[in-house]
Amino acid sequence: MSESDAELVKQARKGDRTASDRLFRRYWKQIGVFIYQKLGPRGDWEDLLQDIFAKAYRSLKQLRHPERFGPWLYTIAGSACMDVLRAQMRRPDGGSIDDVSESLLSAPADESKLNGETLEAVRTAIGDLPDNYRVVINLRFLEGMSAKDIADFLGEPAGTIRNRIFRANRMLEEKLKEYF
Amino acid sequence: MDWQCDRTEDLVDNYLAGEADDADWDFAVKHAEECPECRQKLDDATSYESLMKSAMLAMAREVGTRPSKSPETFLSSGSSRRSARISMRRRNYTYIAIAAASVIIILVLFIAYGSLVKIKKSTPEELARLQVNTMSKAVALIRHPGKITNDRQLVALLEPKLAEKLKQDELPQVKEGKFLDPWEKPFRVMTDETSGRVIFYSVGPNGIDEGCKGDDVFPSN
Ligand SMILES: [Zn+2]
Numbered sequence: 001m002s003e004s005d006a007e008l009v010k011q012a013r014k015g016d017r018t019a020s021d022r023l024f025r026r027y028w029k030q031i032g033v034f035i036y037q038k039l040g041p042r043g044d045w046e047d048l049l050q051d052i053f054a055k056a057y058r059s060l061k062q063l064r065h066p067e068r069f070g071p072w073l074y075t076i077a078g079s080a081c082m083d084v085l086r087a088q089m090r091r092p093d094g095g096s097i098d099d100v101s102e103s104l105l106s107a108p109a110d111e112s113k114l115n116g117e118t119l120e121a122v123r124t125a126i127g128d129l130p131d132n133y134r135v136v137i138n139l140r141f142l143e144g145m146s147a148k149d150i151a152d153f154l155g156e157p158a159g160t161i162r163n164r165i166f167r168a169n170r171m172l173e174e175k176l177k178e179y180f
Numbered sequence: 181m182d183w184q185c186d187r188t189e190d191l192v193d194n195y196l197a198g199e200a201d202d203a204d205w206d207f208a209v210k211h212a213e214e215c216p217e218c219r220q221k222l223d224d225a226t227s228y229e230s231l232m233k234s235a236m237l238a239m240a241r242e243v244g245t246r247p248s249k250s251p252e253t254f255l256s257s258g259s260s261r262r263s264a265r266i267s268m269r270r271r272n273y274t275y276i277a278i279a280a281a282s283v284i285i286i287l288v289l290f291i292a293y294g295s296l297v298k299i300k301k302s303t304p305e306e307l308a309r310l311q312v313n314t315m316s317k318a319v320a321l322i323r324h325p326g327k328i329t330n331d332r333q334l335v336a337l338l339e340p341k342l343a344e345k346l347k348q349d350e351l352p353q354v355k356e357g358k359f360l361d362p363w364e365k366p367f368r369v370m371t372d373e374t375s376g377r378v379i380f381y382s383v384g385p386n387g388i389d390e391g392c393k394g395d396d397v398f399p400s401n
Contacts, residue, residue: 017252020252021250021251021252021255024247024251024255025246025247025251028245028246028247029240029243029245029246032240032243032244032245033236033239033240033243035243036239036242036243037239041242045242045243045244046244046247046248049243049247050247050254053254053255054254054255057255114237114238118231118235119235119238119239119242122232122235123235123239126235137232138236140197140198141229141232141233141236142236142239142240144198145198146197146199147197147198147199148199149198162197162199165196165197166193166196166197169193169196169197169228172228172232173224173228176228176231179231180224180227180228180230180231
């Protein structure tokens with residue numbers, strides 16, 4: 001059995017590096033997808049994720065409920081995205097063309113598993129959802145969790161989560177009608 | 181809209197929330213046989229689900245599913261990248277000596293291993309065998325109301341299941357909505373007459389469809 005987040009948080013706070021290591025590996029993929037949806041194609045994911053995880057690690061002592069590590073990490077990632085977007089808006093040229101072209105160049109040529117246009121459509125549709133909707137949709141379709149699992153994970157009532165999933169699905173189906 | 185349609189609509193909502201009940205599912209599939217509107221709804225729900233799942237997978241691939249180096253290296257205090265560099269400098273020579281020794285040991289072991297066992301990648305035949313086995317098993321697990329009418333639909337339904345079972349470099353290529361075998365020919369589908377199962381097979385290195393004979397690669401069981 002793998003250890004719970006809460007146990008790993010407690011060990012990590014005592015300075016156990018393998019515990020923090022495991023904790024962050026556990027969340028790398030889902031937090032990566034979460035920020036990708038908000039920020040769109042670019043080439044510096046590893047740096048962004050490292051900064052988010054380093055920030056979380058530094059403030060681990062302030063986390064009041066170790067069993068809510070996951071949701072807490074999502075809020076940190078959410079505000080990190082806002083910082084990146086704000087910084088981009090302040091830039092005089094208004095964009096990050098360098099980042100985009102870099103990620104296009106480094107993309108393998110046969111990335112035809114799901115065509116680029118469809119992927120980008122789904123990404124923007126999900127990226128436009130409020131963060132709390134986006135979290136449940138990701139946990140549902142990326143992590144394969146049920147509404148009940150998600151409710152336990154977030155510490156919210158199952159009925160609330162169920163409704164949030166229904167509504168998010170409806171919004172996405174409406175926006176993505178022509179893609180499925 | 182009668183109560184049957186209502187029950188089907190609830191099923192669709194629950195299904196997309198990951199909480200469909202088997203009995204409800206069976207009921208809805210049965211009802212959909214005589215209600216075109218509900219059949220459409222079920223079809224839409226499963227297509228939407230597979231679109232979401234494959235998009236999530238594609239996004240994860242885009243970002244990378246795991247860190248390229250151990251989180252330990254960037255979880256130090258201060259700004260991550262800068263402080264990593266500083267702490268590196270602080271390490272004393274003991275660490276360098278240990279590192280050098282382990283590099284040598286690993287190198288020796290690697291060379292010894294390499295001479296004992298020829299390190300080789302699996303042959304195209306082995307890869308094709310693995311792929312047809314996995315695809316044929318996965319296709320049996322698809323729960324899809326009604327008929328799957330085109331390759332794209334099939335690929336979208338199968339891809340998430342294959343990604344669970346196969347490593348990144350074992351996944352079959354997809355081109356123009358078809359799975360390709362290691363020789364870049366589309367996999368063929370047929371129904372095995374004895375078991376009634378749908379199986380995938382590859383036309384093999386010669387590229388000629390011999391109906392699971394000759395050099396065609398078909399599932400091993
Ligand atoms: Zn109906």
